Amino acid sequence: MTELRGVGIGLGVAQGPVARMADPLPAPSDAPSTASADDETARAREAVAAVARELEARGAQAGGAAQEVLEAQAMMAEDPALQAEIDARIAAGKTAEWAVHDAFASFRETLAAMGGYLGERAADLDDVAQRVVARIRGVPAPGVPDPGHPFVLVAKDLAPADTALLDLDKVLALVTTEGGPTSHTAILARGKGIVAVVGAAGAAGLADGETVIVDAAAGVVLSAPTAEELEQARARAEARAAAASAPITPGSLADGTAIPLLANLGNPEGAAEAVALGAEGVGLFRTEFLFLSSDRAPTVEQQRAVYTALLEAFPERKVVARVLDAGADKPLAFLNDAPEDNPALGLRGIRALRASEQILRDQLQALAEADAATSADLWVMAPMIATVEETRYFVELAREYGVKTAGVMVEVPSAALLADRVLAAADFASIGTNDLTQYAMAADRLLGSVASFQDPWHPAVLRLIQDVGAAGAALDKPVGICGEAAADPLLAVVLAGLGATSLSMAPAALADVRAALLEHTLDDARRIAEAALAAEDAASARDAARAAATQKKETQP
Known part of the structure; x- marks a missing residue:
């Protein structure tokens, strides 16, 4: 073995x-083309367009997060700058195959050098290039x-x-x-x-x-x-x-302490599956999909229709919507597409929205109108909050449009360290463990070279979460978790012990987390969390929690 x-x-x-x-298709030959430049250009453009349409069709068939990914790939394939690079190589006497292969490779190197979100997308270009070259050759793409x-x-x-x-x-x-x-x-x-x-x-x-x-x-x-x-x-x-096939019950610990289990959703199409898998509501509705595939912000009417469709799927249940989290590493021409040396620390989240406030105002108006038209319990939160002043700004603006429950994402360590003051100004907090870990550990969460640091089990991250949980308990304000950490069943128990009042995750993880919570009381969860906090690194924290979880509950006096 x-x-x-x-x-x-x-x-x-x-x-x-x-x-x-x-194995991938072999690289094309660099031999000069024997056809005219016009013919080669036509072959390349037909192949690129065909592959883009195929990616869009696959996305429509798959739905959900897959659709967002594939539509983004289709946009990359038809990037005008990339097409210009292909055309230039063909004009220099190269074949369509080689021009596509070389132009895509050049773009891949550029993206990889940028790091972050764009660096992670560099590998996607390899697949698109393979599909285009296969189309030009008239052979099946590797699959x-x-x-x-x-x-x-x-x-x-x-x-x-x-x-x-x-x-x-x-x-x-x-x-x-x-x-x-x-x-x-x-x-x-x-x-x-x-x-x-x-x-x-x-x-x-x-x-x-x-x-x-x-x-x-x-x-x-x-x-x-x-x-x-x-x-x-x-x-x-x-x-x-x-x-997984056991009867679905509300999320709770073994002593009956309620820990609602919610779904992370990227669009309304995932609502039915989330409900079927036992989601008690939505802990993170990412609104970016409405914005990322457009060259202009959607209208209030367009947004209202989508938000209404989502809220109608969760009558009488909580739905937490995050306003647009874009800018910097997810540049939008109508929001902020200026290049930045370190986009993870740049003009993103609430910072970008304040710089283009009308976009935020339109979104809040659409969300409030959708809330008024449905029976769901809508909560709205702002991303990348770093200060108390930003918290007050967002909550006051949300109130202006009639949003009843306005809160913040805790992803920046400063917000966690000032959680008592942040929560005094907000109705709730939701901890984004992916970004909180990134900033606490100074490790880009999309950069493979520092992936070992991107672990929410690290005691430094757990201590920040504990601070937010304690502030929420003292002020009687809800503190949810909506990062990937909530999908780890053992870590979910630890998070409950640190003060989380709800957990939100990909719907596929709900059954495992529900079962894990039912094995421990709140006192157990706190004991397991303390064991993890006492460790020195992520690996030992995980091991300590696992050991504590297997111990029999201590006899109560």
Whole structure:
């Protein structure tokens, strides 16, 4: 048995024979073209357009987060600057194939050098380029294999277009040798509930047909497992399936302490699935999808229609909407597209909205009107709050438009350190653990070279969360968690012990978290959280919490 380590996505475990993704198409020849420049240009443009339409069609079929990813890829494929680079190479006598290959490679290097969100998207260009070159050649693009039986898919990394439409009856698990927890592969695998381990470099040596165990909870892939290990994995998978099919109950700890379990949603289309999986409401509705694919801000009427559709799916339930979180690493021409040396620390979130206040005003008006037209309990929050003054600004503006419950995202350490004063000015706080970890650890959450620092288990991050939880308890203000940390069942218990009053996550994680909470009382959760806080680093905090969770509850006096 060989243990290959990576980053587990979710808590599932699966086993089966390996099927490897086909190798990429070989690079085109740099030989001069024998056709006219006009013919080569026409071939290139037809291929780019065809691939863009195919990506959009796949996105429409997949829906949800996958649709957002694939539409973004389609926009990248048809970027005018990229087309100009292709045209220039063809004008210099190159073939359409080579011009596409070289122009995309050049753009990839530029994006990779930028780091952050754009750097993470560089790998997506490789997939688009492969699809365009395949279209020009008239051959199938490299894709998911079909060995004729269920399999564990092993790949260098998986393109969003392939991940979005995986046949879950055939793909038992996913293993990649590259990528991290914030790669598109990880994001889409998490959203679809696929058992996955990413960044397992050793998986490059796995052979087609060999049996492996993919243990996402442990972040390992076991090759050549014994019969006993296979049976243990099978029993764990069956137990997890049984827990997932158990009657859905409101989220709570073993002593009845309510911890509502909410869904993170990127658009209204995911509402029905979230409800079916037991979401008690929405803890994070990302409104960016309305803005990112447009060259101008949507109108109040357009926004109101979308918000109303979402709220109608959750009658009498809480729905927390985050106003536009864009700018800097997600530049919008109508908001802020000025290049910045360090976009993670730039004009983003509430800062960008204040600089273009009418966009914020329109959004608040649309949200308030949708709230008035439905029975849902709408809460609205602002992203990237760093000061008490920003808190007052947003809450007062929200009140002006009739928003009844206005709060803030705690993602910047300054907001956590001043949580008592921030919460005195706001109705609630929601902790975005992804960004809070990024800023606490000075590690870009989308940069693979510092991925080891991007761990919400770090005691420094947990202490910041504890500060916010304590402030919420003292002021009787709700404190939710809406980052990826809430989807980790053991960490969810710790978060409850630190004062979180609700947890929001990808719907696929709800069943695991619900089951974990029911195993511990509030006193247990606090004891487990204290064990994690006493550690010196993320790994030891996780180990300490796991050890504390397995101890029997101490006898009460």
